[in-house]
Amino acid sequence: MEKALAHISEDGTRTQTVYEHLSGTARLAGAFAAPFGAKEEAEYAAWLHDIGKYSTAFQQRLAGGATTDHSTAGAQEAMKGCAPHVQAAFAVAGHHTGLPDGGNKRAADSADGTLFGRLKKPVEPYDGWREVTLPQSAPPDWANRDPLDFAFFTRMLYSCLVDADFIDTETFMNGQAAPRGNSTALSSLLEKVRTKAAGYLAAQSTLPVSSQRNAVLRACMEKGAHGAPGLYTLTVPTGGGKTFASLAFALEQAAAQGMKRVIYVIPYMSIIDQTAAVFADLLGAENVLADYSCADYKSLEQEKLTPAQYRQLLASENWDAPVVVTTAVQFFESLYANRSSRCRKLHNIANSVVIFDEAQTLPTSYLLPCVSAIAQLVRHYHATAVLCTATQPALEPYFRQFAPELPLQEIVPDTATLYTTLRRTTLCDAGELTLEALTSQLCALPQVLCVVNRRKTAQEVYAALPAEGSYCLTTLLCAADRRRQLAEIRQRLRESLPCRVVSTSLIEAGVDVDFPAAYREQCGLDSLLQTAGRCNREGHRSVEESLVYRFTLEGCGVPQMLRQNVHAMQYAAGCAAALDSPEAVRAYFKELYFARGEAALDTSSILDALRKGISGCIFPFAQVAEQFHLIEAPTRTVYLPVGEGKGLCDQLRSGTVSRTLYRKLGAYSVACYAQQFQALESAGALEPLPNGSAILTDRTLYDPKTGLSMDVETGKGLFF
Template sequence: MKYAHSKRDPLTKKILPKEQWHGLDPHWEGTANLAGKFAGCFKCEILGEILGYVHDYGKNLLDFQRRLEGSKRKVDHKTMGTLAVYQHYPHPYGLILAYAIYGHHGGLPDHISRGGHSGLYDVLSKNKFKIIDNIPPIFPELMEHEIPKRVPTINRGMSRSLWIRMLYSALVDADYLDTERFLRPEKAAARQSFMPLEQLSVLYQKKLDKLLSSSSDSVMARARRRVLQSCLRKALGPKGFYVLRAPTGSGKTYSSLAFALEHARHHNTIENCVRRVIVALPFTSLIEQTVGVYQDALGKDNLNTVLEYHSNIVIEPGNEDELDPRLLDSENFDAGLIVTTNVQLFESLFASKPSRARKLHRLANSVIILDEAQALPEHLLLPTLAVLRSLVADYGVTVLFCTATQPAFQDSWLDGMQPIEIIEEPGQLYSELKRVNTTFVGRKTNLELTELIISNGNRVLCIVNTRKQAQHLYSLLTKSKQIQKLDVYHLSALMTAENRIEMLQEIKSKAKEDPCYVIATTIVEAGVDIDFPVVMREMTGIESIAQAAGRCNREGLLEKGTLFLFESADYPSSPYMWYSGRAKLAKFILSRHVDPLTPEAVEEYFQRFYFQEKSQLDKHGVLRNLNGAADEYSFQFREIAEQYQFIKEDTVSVVIPHNAACRELLQQANASRFPASFNRKLQRYTISLYSQELEYLRKKERLGIIRGVIYYLKDSEGGFEGNITDLYIDRLGLKVYVEEEG
């Protein structure tokens, strides 16, 4: 009798008798059944079954069985299964399966050895498979004609590498789940607690009926009904790419989900069913608001309607030991409606590590809503669009680009697939909903900005490009004798999410006639539901200007709101800052269009922008490298994962213990064996600091750290339980750029 896993007493940690261990044969069979089911969602069931049966063949090794009994000797159990499939099955299937098995614990390998990592090519060429103790592996018959060919594409490397990733994902998730059923049956029993799409659709219909039957006859109400009705009609179309291009405030959040649920209902067949809806947003600050909107629509009393997933903190296996129970907590997108970030979604599609890639197979037959699609980073635009095209072509996915300023994607970037416009005349809709007049007022100092803010009524929102300027402008405005200090608000990423939410609630609670002056960074531009008659915006790209305009006269209560565009005299943009080139181009568009936010102006802006940046749209060569390796299936998975990063690690997260709840979490983290496991709970109390901001805290000797994994702002006594208001106050955030409160 051979075993896959031993079992320990949860209290004493002693190894239990072998009668309670997980047999190897049952583990193979359980994993094969699950992996076959998962891969069957993209018509590769037999490949999933093979992976499940062969992945742990090396656990037959006597050394591995001794390890289960308590031996400390490390054992490589993955190579035997890797060699078995590679030598048994024809090319390319043997190589495809070998990638998945060799990487099922440590991560998808590079094909060629580089940088100290062992490449799969060396493993396959230097070793020969040998049967262990007369125990042959189970080799299900592979009928090549039953496996669908990839849809022809100019990006064959993307198509083939994604195929490997999807199979790898099916294996990893199946392996984890079958292991979990044995090690933690109570957790396995609690799975699948989220509502399926069919039930969510029934609940959402109540909200739709209310929206469609609204008696309001305002311009905004009519427009929102039109957008919603257009989404419901176009949802009856085929799977593929769609674009919802509508001005901010026109109800895209409700309407896009209505499209997805109706699309799922329309394609509710065994062969073509939609299994889940995934909403991806550019910023974590948008997650909570979007989830709140959905939960309100689905009924707050209904539990487990939305899976909220946006933590970048995951636990990775450090070696061949898969028995760490923390691994079993990795998310796998097993829900009907998921709200996540672009970072989580897309970096997972290029990840090599198992905990990141585990969820990928669940993207098959889904609807992916890309909210604020204009926020896709240009330096990764070509590989991002190529992977979306592969999902649509080979995995039954529908992608909805949802935006007020649709980027001008070229036909070749989606390999000939044309997105279907949901709003047939977006220009007409924009004209009907035009709520703002835009004026460029030139270069202004902060003192001049303060005067301009005060002279334009008692409700003004001013958005600047940097948090340094935001803090100084806020401080200057609070010193003005013409307005009350408590009527001035500051919103930036130097405040914790908890504080920003509190400030936003206070801002929203003010009556329309109450004085309210808000100094903010771009953090208020996407999805923050606030409404001001006057908005001032430092020059930036057209896409950000449109977002700022969306906070101006949002409900259409005025004939026209006022949007002032200005350049900063005190804080001129460095030519190397990412927004400088966008601002320069936007200023050029302003010289050619009276209204820079018309669909024509936006299209010209993006066409010129992409032409200027064409050499940067695959800046790190991700797509080029994949396509160059397509013929030999010689993919450098680890390298690609390092190259495909939305945001380079140029900031450090620091916890701000500004209330009792945060201090309690820090105490628990400090006492825990696994303090990193508290990162998700601490996220709402965390700010990200650049190197110069971090150095400011170091010089003041106020930067603490818990066992090398959690940075926090120390109090004046060097702990995290005392007063920190000398450096952090709720209305301003971390006082990095101003020494005293306004």
């Protein structure tokens, strides 16, 4: 009897039997799941995932016949017996189409696509699978103690299966293994960090900033080398050297605990290049993966990739790299995803050190699902998590809900002293200012940063500033022009040339600039202190002369989305002697979260959906994936035919549609709110595209200095 086949090479000269594929996939999946104690269970799922290929219908499919379902058979086998492997059944059922909803056991229909529906679905006979011997296995005990544990383990098991399935298939189809891995050992990367750290620690400096940065670095290296895996905070004022110190902690911890990688999670895509470049310069570009949508290696056709770029592209599929730099959106949305393309990487978060940079930016509306996910990784998947920020959010009560046995450990022992020593600015209350008074004060200073709440306000203030050395930074500028302007701003600051910058909050997210003075429109305390972190950043000026003014703008109320933040700061101001103190920050976040209430910390009811189901549908993996989106702004994209964007827009017009093209266009696009998009469209300034985006046709409405115009004919409407 001929052996059943799983794959035939594209040239038809080679074949892989089903048994060979199941065996190879099981070996890989088991290795992926071993760090969290699920080696045998992953092997079990892998041995079952393609047994439907033993059917005559699938063998005919290989010969050119009709498509057939080969996933359901394995899911049905996993559910047989007195101890069904439910998580394995979910993983097997969804290894091509995505983790399904569980459905309703009684009401499920064989055609509804849920797991319970698939279990009732008739399948083609697959008798040949009896050559497979299933391993004796069961999920770890903790994987079934709680619905959240169950759901998280299901995704991690699914990740092991789909990554192993893809790699085994890829290896066969290519005739050889793809160039994955081959990176430098973490121990060698640690030596590079230790060498650089030794240079910092040996340098003599009279500046308090330098000595305190060294104290932070020493604490991080000591705690990393000797601390157990767990949940940590790194609370250091802006400019205190958190980025390098946290990397040193992570590599020390990974080496000491036998961990596989370091994952650096950054809140905004606008600064990922900056951080990844710093790490690549230190550790070698081949050892640092920057995984985000606009990365260069994702913007080229495969045949144009260099070998190094090709390895990065492969690594981005499953985070097979020693150091990964990614965004919070990518990280958390993947943890709640159900598609194989998003979930392949998840098993590689296990046995890793994960640094959450600017932890105060964890989205409030999804705070509880994010905290739950972090707790899962630390409790069950041999991960260490570090919440790294100058304004540490008050998350202890929420971590206690999900992991009562895990204390939050502060890496730097005396943060109060650190804040006193590293205080580099004086916060001042400028009260209410008219637009004219504000611009007059800005014009009187040769170098100053002003951060406002609305994009419209930024453009208005900029228009009143001297032309030379003035800049307007908002998301109305495309990414290419923002990068260009930031480079010019840094150069002018270094050369002591006039430099007045008015910006929205985007400059607060880790953008490395150093102004002698700053202004911040009323906002939350975290935003105020982030703006202060762009003033006297290096400590070359005295605290008394480095002034940061908070102000309200006459005629401009507080945006709805900031009202609770402003209220919480007013509360914190009454609880602490100084706003730039750990006590004030603690009071601010406690009030902010308390005022919103727990329902507002999970507005899409993600955790309830996993605990209780949705309308009788248990474990609604697909529905949760659809609902979990950290960025929910109702915007539409406008592509700009400026610079290199002109040729890219021409390609769109010619009918070229590809992921590569859209990724390149990302640097020449602006996200518009509905009202602004409609105004541009009504003015005849847009060429609509089938996917709901558009190309700007009136190029006079885009200025490379201020961005896309908000005044289209009527000039009505405030957008922010």
